[in-house]
Amino acid sequence: MPLMQWSDLLSRPHPHASARVAYGRSASQFAELWLPDGQGPHPVVVLIHGGCWSARIADLSIMDFAAEDLRRRGVAVWNIEYRRLGEAGGGYPGTYQDVGAALDRLEAEAPAHGLSPGPYVVAGHSAGGHLALWSGARAKLPTSSALYTPHPLPVKAVVDIAGIANLKTDIATACGPDSVAAMAGSPGPGRADIYADTSPASLAPLGLPTWVIHGVEDVTVPPSVGAAYAALARARGDQVKVLNPPGGHVEEIAPGTSAWAEISDLILRLARAP
Secondary structure: OOOOOHHHHHOOOOOOOOEEEEOOOOOOOEEEEEOOOOOOOEOEEEEEOOOOOEOOOOOHHHHHHHHHHHHHOOOEEEEEOOOOEOOOOOOOOHHHHHHHHHHHHHHHHHHHHOEOOOOEEEEEEOHHHHHHHHHHOHHHOOOOOOOOOOOOOOEEEEEEEOOOOOOOOOOOOOOHHHHHHHHHOOOEOOEOOOOOOOOHHHHOOOOOOEEEEOOOOOOOOOHHHHHHHHHHHHHOOOOEEEEOOOOOOOHHHOOOOHHHHHHHHHHHHHHHOO
């Protein structure tokens, strides 16, 4: 069976979120909340979209189909947008600062929307997988980092779906070396190691249950990328499980595929767990 293309997913009837919440003044500094039916309290999962961290490739709407599927199955979704490469403030440090601010805003919004209190599951796809792993490591960031935030949103598990986990070595993915380099940033005074606060492989162990998922036919970010991160993180003591469902990059977030069925069942189970 041919692998899905983005047009196969994006041509579907498009669902819509329950609410949009700004966490900053930029047009890209917002998150969308997808609320299940009923009064709650609702378990919550954070979704972080991919697209090579680039404004010209994708925005949070590519996760809308996954968000709607999770919402219909009883889990609230906090689908976040952030400044990306190609727009003012994108890259290092702005993209990371936005993701952190969007995550922390969830904690403030939870009581008004009948959401269960944290800690929360964070799941990201592709470049969003990198940001999901990074989100799980925020408590480890040094106070000297521009990305440091006191008391970051508590995370109980990370689901990395085809993420780019090692900014130092994962330069042969479809995103290419320039995008990866932009996300690592440049060295400067007090920042000799540009990977120390940006690359999950440098931040591991996260100290959190982590799932690393790559479709067996994913050529955008191949399974070898996830396997390498899993081996590194396990060697440092992390609990990392690897899943390789059928299909490629699009199938991983496309409801109706066997890949999404496996991934979404995992996300639901984690979100509902105490």
